[in-house]
Amino acid sequence: MTAESQQAAGGAPSAATAAAETAHYGHGHHSDGRLKLAVGAIGVVFGDIGTSPLYAFRETFAGHHRIEADPLHIYGVLSLVFWSMMLVVTFKYVLTIMKADNKGEGGSLALLALISRSSGEKRWTWPIILLGVFATALFYGDSMITPAMSVLSATEGLEYVNKGFEPYIVPIALAILIGLFAIQARGTAKVGMLFGPIMLAYFTMLAILGLIHIVGNPGIIFETLNPLNALRFFYLDGFTAFIALGAVVLAVTGAEALYADMGHFGRGPIGLSWLVFVLPALMLNYMGQGAMVLAGEVAPTEQLIQDPFFQMMPEAWQIPVVLLALAATIIASQAVISGAFSLTQQAIQLGFMPRLRVEHTSASAAGQIYIPMVNWGLMVMVIILVLFFGSSSNLAAAYGIAVTGAMFIDTCLLSVVLFTLWKWPAWKALPILAVFFIVDIAYFGANLIKVPDGGWVPLAIGLTIFTLLTTWSRGRKLMQQEMAEGAMPIPVFVKSAANSATRVPGTAVFMTSSSDGVPHALLHNLKHNKVLHARIILLTIKIADVPFVPEEKFCLLEDLGQGFHRLVLNYGFMQPIDVPEALTRVTSCGGEFKMLETSFFLSRQTLIAASKPGMPIWREKLFAWMLRNSESAMEYFRLPTNRVVELGSQVAI
Numbered sequence: 001m002t003a004e005s006q007q008a009a010g011g012a013p014s015a016a017t018a019a020a021e022t023a024h025y026g027h028g029h030h031s032d033g034r035l036k037l038a039v040g041a042i043g044v045v046f047g048d049i050g051t052s053p054l055y056a057f058r059e060t061f062a063g064h065h066r067i068e069a070d071p072l073h074i075y076g077v078l079s080l081v082f083w084s085m086m087l088v089v090t091f092k093y094v095l096t097i098m099k100a101d102n103k104g105e106g107g108s109l110a111l112l113a114l115i116s117r118s119s120g121e122k123r124w125t126w127p128i129i130l131l132g133v134f135a136t137a138l139f140y141g142d143s144m145i146t147p148a149m150s151v152l153s154a155t156e157g158l159e160y161v162n163k164g165f166e167p168y169i170v171p172i173a174l175a176i177l178i179g180l181f182a183i184q185a186r187g188t189a190k191v192g193m194l195f196g197p198i199m200l201a202y203f204t205m206l207a208i209l210g211l212i213h214i215v216g217n218p219g220i221i222f223e224t225l226n227p228l229n230a231l232r233f234f235y236l237d238g239f240t241a242f243i244a245l246g247a248v249v250l251a252v253t254g255a256e257a258l259y260a261d262m263g264h265f266g267r268g269p270i271g272l273s274w275l276v277f278v279l280p281a282l283m284l285n286y287m288g289q290g291a292m293v294l295a296g297e298v299a300p301t302e303q304l305i306q307d308p309f310f311q312m313m314p315e316a317w318q319i320p321v322v323l324l325a326l327a328a329t330i331i332a333s334q335a336v337i338s339g340a341f342s343l344t345q346q347a348i349q350l351g352f353m354p355r356l357r358v359e360h361t362s363a364s365a366a367g368q369i370y371i372p373m374v375n376w377g378l379m380v381m382v383i384i385l386v387l388f389f390g391s392s393s394n395l396a397a398a399y400g401i402a403v404t405g406a407m408f409i410d411t412c413l414l415s416v417v418l419f420t421l422w423k424w425p426a427w428k429a430l431p432i433l434a435v436f437f438i439v440d441i442a443y444f445g446a447n448l449i450k451v452p453d454g455g456w457v458p459l460a461i462g463l464t465i466f467t468l469l470t471t472w473s474r475g476r477k478l479m480q481q482e483m484a485e486g487a488m489p490i491p492v493f494v495k496s497a498a499n500s501a502t503r504v505p506g507t508a509v510f511m512t513s514s515s516d517g518v519p520h521a522l523l524h525n526l527k528h529n530k531v532l533h534a535r536i537i538l539l540t541i542k543i544a545d546v547p548f549v550p551e552e553k554f555c556l557l558e559d560l561g562q563g564f565h566r567l568v569l570n571y572g573f574m575q576p577i578d579v580p581e582a583l584t585r586v587t588s589c590g591g592e593f594k595m596l597e598t599s600f601f602l603s604r605q606t607l608i609a610a611s612k613p614g615m616p617i618w619r620e621k622l623f624a625w626m627l628r629n630s631e632s633a634m635e636y637f638r639l640p641t642n643r644v645v646e647l648g649s650q651v652a653i
Contacts (some may be wrong), residue, residue, distance in 0.1 A: 034266075034268055034269050034272065035269075037265045037266060037268075037269035038265075038269040038270075038272045038273040038276075038277075039196045039200065039273070040195075040196055040264075040265055040269075041261075041264075041265040041269050041270045041273045042196060042199050042200060042203065042273045042277065042278060043195030043196035043197075043198070043199045043200075043331065044195055044261060044264065044265075044331075044335050045257055045258055045261045045264075045265065045270055045273075045335070046199065046203075046254065046257075046258075046273070046274070046278045047195075047199065047254070047257075047328065047331045047332030047333075047334070047335045047336075048146055048150070048253055048254025048257055048332045048335065048336060049089070049251075049252065049253060049254030049255060049257070049278070049282070050199065050202065050203060050206075050254075050278065050282070050328060050332065051150045051153070051154070051325070051328055051329050051332045052250055052251045052252075052253060052254070052282070053206060053251075053282060053285045053286060053289070053309055054150070054153045054154060054157075054309050054325060054329070054392075055149070055153045055250060055309075055392055055393075055396060056081070056247065056248070056250035056251040056286075057077070057081075057251075057286055057289045057290070057308055057309070058305065058306070058307055058308055058309065058393075059247040059250060059393065059396045060077050060244050060247035060248055061073070061077070061305045062305050062306050062393070065243045065244075065246070065247075065449070067240055067243075067244060069293050069305045071294060072232070072233065072236065072237070073233065073237070073240075073244075074290045074293060074294055075220075075223040075224070075226075075229040075233075075290075076229050076230055076232065076233025076234075076237075076241065076244075077233070077244060077248060077290075078220070078223065078224040078229070078286060078287060078290050079223070079224055079225075079226060079227060079228075079229035079230035079233070080230045080233070080241075080244065080245070080248045081224075081248055081251045081283075081286050082224050082225060082283055082286075083227055083230060084248055084249070084251060084252050084439075085251065085252060085279060085282070085283070087435065087436075087439050088252045088255050088407065088439060089252055089255045089258070089274065089279070090274070090275070090279070092255075092407075092410075092411070092436050092439075093255050093256070093258050093259055094258065094267075094270070094271045094274055094275075095271075096414065096432070097259055097410060097414055098258065098259055098262055098267045098270070098271070099267070100114065100414065100417045100421070101114075101262055101263075101267065102114040102117075102545070102546060102547060103546045103547050103548065104262070104263050104266070104547065105262065105263035105547040105574060106258075106259040106260055106261070106262035106263060107259060107260040107262075107343065107346070108132045108135040108136055108139070108260075108406070108409065108410065108413065109132060109136060109343065109346045109347060109350055109352070109573075110263075110346065110547065110573075111132070111410075111413050111417070112128065112129070112132040112350075112413070113350060113545040113546070113573060114417075114421070114545070115128065115413070115416055115417065115420070115421065116545050117544075117545035117546065128413070128416060129473075130470070131409045131412050131413060132409070132413065133352060133466060133469050133470060133473075134405075134409060134462065134466050135405075135406045135409040135410065135413075136343060136347060136352070136465075136469065137461075137462040137463070137464075137465035137466040137469060138402040138403075138405045138406045138409075138458065138462045139256075139260075139339070139340070139343060139402070139406060140340065140343075140461065140462070140465050141401075141402040141457075141458035141459075141461035141462045141465070142253075142336070142402040142403055142406070142458065143336045143337065143339065143340040143378060144378055144381040144382055144385060144458075144461060145385060145395065145398055145399050145402065145457070145458060146253075146254075146332065146333060146336045146399075147177055147180070147332075147333035147336060147337070147378075147382050148173075148177070148382045148385040148386045148389075148395055149392055149395045149396070149399050150329035150332050150333060151173050151176055151177055151180075151326070151329045151330065151333060152169070152170075152173045152386060152391065152392045152395065153329065153392035154322070154325040154326040154328070154329040155169050155172050155173040155176070155326065156169055156307070156310075156391070156392060157309075157310045157321070157322040157325055157326070158172070158322060159310075160307075160310045160311070160313075160318055160322070161318050161319055161322055169391075170386060170387070170390060173386055174383060174386055174387075176326070176330065177333070177379070177382055177383065177386070178379065178383070180330060180333055180334065180337070181337070181375055181376070181378065181379035181382075184337065184370055184375045185359070185361070185370050185372070185375075186361065195331050195334075198324070198327050198328065198331060199328060199331060201324060202324050202325070202327070202328040203277060203278060203281040203282075204281070205320075205321060205324055206281045206282065206284065206285040207280065207281040207284045207285065209285060209288055209312050209313055209317075209321070210281075210283075210284035210285040210286070210287055210288025210289070210312075211284055211288065212288065212312070212314070213288040213289075213291040213292040213295070213312055214284065214287055214288050214291050216291065216295055217291040217294060217295065220287050220290055220291045220294070221287060224283065224286075224287050224290075242442070242445075242446055243446060243449060244446075245442055245443055245446035246400060246443075246446035246447045246449055246450055247396070247400075249400050249403065249404055249443045249446070249447065250396065250399060250400060251282075251286070252403075253399065253400065253403045254332070254403075255403075255407070256403065256406050256407060256410065257335065257336075257339065258270055258274070259410070260339055260342075260343070261335070261339070263547060263574070285309075288312055289308040289309060289312055292308060292311070292312045293305055293308055309325075310322070337375070337378060340374055340378060341369050341370065341371050341374060341375075342369070342574075344356065344371050344374050345358055345369060345371070345574070346573050346574065347469070349543045349571070349573040349574075349575075350543065350573050351473060351476065351543075352469050352472065352473055353468075353469060353472060354472055354626050354627065354629070354630035354631070355630045355631035355632075355633070355636045356371055356373050356374070356630070356631050357371065357372055357373065357631050357635065357636075358370075358371055358576070358636075359371070359372070360576060369576075381461070385398070385457070389454065394454065395454070397450045397453035397454035397455060398450075398453075398454035398455055398456075398457040398458055399458075400443075400447040400450065400455070401444075401447045401448070401450070401451070401455045401458045401459055402458035402459075402461075402462060404440065404443045404444040404447050405444060405462070407440050407443070407444075408437075408440040408441065408444050411433065411436045411437055411440050414433070414436070415429070415433050418432075418433065467622075468622070468626070471615070471619045471622050471623050471626070472623060472626055474614070474615055474619070474623075475607075475615060475619070475620065475623030475626075475627075476623075478614045478615065479605065479607065479651055480513065482651050483513075483520065483605070483651060484517060488517060488518045488523070489517070489518075490517070490518055490538070490560065490564075490566075491560075493518045493522075494560055494561060494562050494564050495562075497526060497532060501526060501530065501531060501532045502530065502531045502532070503531070503532050503533070503534050503563070504531045504532070504533055504534065505533070505534050505597075506533050506534060506535070506597045506598065506599065507533055507534070507535040507536075507537065507590075507593060507594075507597060507598040507599070508525075508532075508533035508535070508536050508537070508598075508599050508600075508601060509537045509539050509579075509583075509598060509599070509600045509601065510522045510525075510536065510537065510538055510539065510601045511539050511540075511541075511600075511601070511602055511603070511633070511637075512538045512539065512540055513540070519538065519601075519603065520603045520605075520647070521601040521602060521603045521645075521647045522536075522538075522601065524603075524647040525601055525645075525647060528647075532563075533563075533599070534563055535563050535565070535589075535590045535591075536563055536564045536565070537565050537566075537567050537589065538560075538564065538565070538566045538567065539567050539569070539579070540566070540567070540568045540569070541568075541569050541571065541577060541579075541637075542568060542569070542570050542571070543571055543572070543573050544570055544571065544572055544573070545573070546572050546573070547572045547573060547574035547575075548572040548574060548575055549570045549571055549572045549575065553570055554569065554570055554571075554582075554585075555567070555568070555569060555570075555582070555585065555586060556568040556570070557586070557588060557589055563590070565589050565590065567586065567589060569582050577636070577637055577638070578637070578638045579600075579637045579638060579639055580595060580638060580639065580640060581638070583598075595640055595643060596643075598643060599643055599644075599645060600634075600639045600640075600643055600644045600645070601644075601645050601646075601647065602633050602634065602639075602644060602645070602646045602647070603646075603647060604633075604646045604647070605627075605651045606651070607620070607623065607624040607627055607651055608651065634646075
């Protein structure tokens, strides 16, 4: 979909065009050394999963469904944690799903675009689209809960430094979170330089704390790696083990971030840092927590299990550990917030969301963006969640539903990739998919038990955002169809208008969505002003199904005669759109473009809700509200404010 339909529907182009010609487009990976990228990945990609030891083990035993902390259950839970990490993170994401990259980019929307591009004439079937969109909606729920959960859990560690902090835990957490969202507009490039070293120190601290307690019980390593302990847990205490899965999954929250952030670091560096450093550090800490509780030397078991992470640290380490944990949770929150910005940009470009103001905070890194509406919306929701739940233990009941739902959807999309894109035979694909589906369904089912205790929150958020995204997508298609009906063919218009209308000096750029019809703005301009400019550009902006479009494929030009030209600009769904900058690179279109002599004509449609087949009235009114509040095309395409003319019309759908 193209530019005029963006003005018509207030959004950016869809990815439904240029599939064949963009199949080989490249991506934007940088060529830094693998080790440097691996260290960078530790600082950004693993923040979410890295903060899980603060609460995952605790919630399994002392959460809403308490489990006795005896050797059977502790060994069973540790075995479940280890094999969950191996099956979900290592085998599913690192070794399988991350191979399904869209020219280096990952994430549910990038995977949808990959499926679309690779399927040729077969367009996305509606179940696949709905799955991908719902995964996107769930991610927004996760990006609200993760900062609240992680920062609150780390701030609660201040109680172990001084009991006097207890009444101020929530205010301190809120102050940190508000400060975090407030600095987003400044960009994260400078702060991001500190992420790697801080997270390296944090994971090293996790490993050392674990080793301190493992030394007294080295046999716990064998018990953890032994899958029979997990099976014995289910055999002897089936329903309790199933309930435990709802908390054990907290240990792998953030696994989906490995795939979503693949475009920044690459599959190799992420896999290297996970297998060599992050996974061992996490497991050493979990085993250390288990060994400490079993030993019961520091305090009685009932007291230890209430907060094993902060009770495993030596007294002299309390302040450094709490501060380092707090820094790690801020970094984890930053990664999720940045991920929400990136996902929103993709959704806008691919046509699932209305235009929003996107600010680029770095002149050199295209991925460094800031979206004010998303930032402040997330902040408000995070504050509400902290105040509503009040503690990380209460929030844990809401945590997990969104993550397990997104993981299940990733497996569904993976099945399409295995059979449709990679053409795997059934004997090879089905066993792998069966394992992944069994694990995902088990985790999602266990988390459904937590719905009454707070699990309804991410589901409600996800369903609300899903309704908004699908309403926008459907409404935009109906509006485009309405606008396309009865459109005059361009060749006919060029021949008739060129001979009858008065030509005036200068250049007029009209945004158009189709090569078959005349832009509405052009028709309105001729009708009211009775003139045509000497040079008329019918500009089409297409968003390809790939992240980045190479320079040689960026611009397509066609001379239509009589001073009319068709110009097509191809962008990837990760690339910012800047029309004036793009026009400076076009010289074979009747001379160079001078902005002081160029006028941009945009169509602005006003939607009229009508009882036509297509969408219920309430959704039409919702779409109209989204249309009114979307970013103007002038700002979205970075057009010079004093050179833009908007011509409006009414459209009924």
